[in-house]
Amino acid sequence: MTQTRTRRSRDPAATREVILEAARALLAKDGPEGISLSEVATLAGVNRGTAYQHFETREKLIAATAEWVSDRMFRAVFGDPETIGERRVEQVDIADTTDRLAIFAMENPELCRIWLLQLLASPDPMADPFWREYEGSLQRFAETDLAEDGIDVEVLSVMMLSGAFLWPVWAQSHGRPDQERRDLARRVAQESLRLCMYGSMRADRFPGIADRLRKGLTPTAPSSSPKKE
Amino acid sequence: MTQTRTRRSRDPAATREVILEAARALLAKDGPEGISLSEVATLAGVNRGTAYQHFETREKLIAATAEWVSDRMFRAVFGDPETIGERRVEQVDIADTTDRLAIFAMENPELCRIWLLQLLASPDPMADPFWREYEGSLQRFAETDLAEDGIDVEVLSVMMLSGAFLWPVWAQSHGRPDQERRDLARRVAQESLRLCMYGSMRADRFPGIADRLRKGLTPTAPSSSPKKE
């Protein structure tokens, strides 16, 4: 327990970053409920009191971390939140978005874990700005004539997002080295697109299901009426 | 602090069940790292010492709960684990499986949460028997001539499972009453099948992507060579 005799050079912004970084590491490991401010401070090499100075409470630290993560995802997939309103609907390229999502997910599995854990812990997952933007972009796409009819945007966005984010969690457990990450990312993007474009079953071999799908297009909730708050 | 003067009637099996039930409730709320044996015991209306008698340690209680959940999911979707070997491949009906999965998920959102949290916490998600069986059944299906070529079974199973399990988490946040659960379940099943059978984009409008998909069929990992351990 050789104490760091040297007092930390004073740099509030940097200290805050160090703490947030440590928080992310632990959050990815244990989830929101498993994180302790003591641990975070220790890992960050900062006194616990200092951490309390930057983040009044444990909850606020977690919230700040979650916000950081969500913002980073947003930027990686959709670009700058400031300019997003200016872009045209036609510019929302599903393939591009899918690629960026897949690549980002594979390169930041810890952030995916944090995001998913945060989502699972949140009382209102839909509040997340990244989620909203994703579902919104899918919605806008679905309303163009480039999309098939009968897309259930809500369900589809859940499947795409959860798949993309859970995939690295799963894949990493295979113990793949970093070099394969790109391939793994390509596989998700590939499969997502394949699902979107062609599907995997031979429709002619399943007339019953084909019927059911044709009849039951958007059974209850109209997928084309997005609910705004 | 009006103590329950009446001592609990002695019934080990029932007590164990009560504890497990409480553990599930708290596990669904806070996740594996957020659960405390004290809380569990209190919620179960059982002395903490009693809980320790049934589950030597906090970890073992969590493990027991996870096992319980996984087993229940397995039975709900695939039936009795004992007889599963006897069934024929042709009997694995993708539509049926999808339906059962969707319905079970919507009716047991807490179990979904537990399962996902457990998965995220696990160092080896693939070890889960339910997961293995699902991926296995998809794999077997993909090898029949009923399936399209180029299915990436690993990715597809991640997307389907994560989607099905995250959907109720998300949908519940809308505060939907129980009566709508069936509809919500139908929507996932519907969308899953729709994705599998038809896809959502007009392939003829995206020649570039169509090309990419045709060229890049299973870019690196051959989807038809399942890796056994």
Add this chain to the structure above:
DNA sequence: CTAATGGACAACACTGATGTTGATTTATGC
């Protein structure tokens, strides 16, 4: 009816996390 088994329980010591306070040091402005 009695004794033995073991499930349910209360009490204890210990550890670790929380949030607070006040001292110490270091930027920064005048």
Add this chain to the structure above:
DNA sequence: GCATAAATCAACATCAGTGTTGTCCATTAG
């Protein structure tokens, strides 16, 4: 250069959770 404000840190009291131990009592076998 000095004073002021602010950031870092150590120490404190408090509280909650853990795992253990020993007692009590319901069941059941003899």
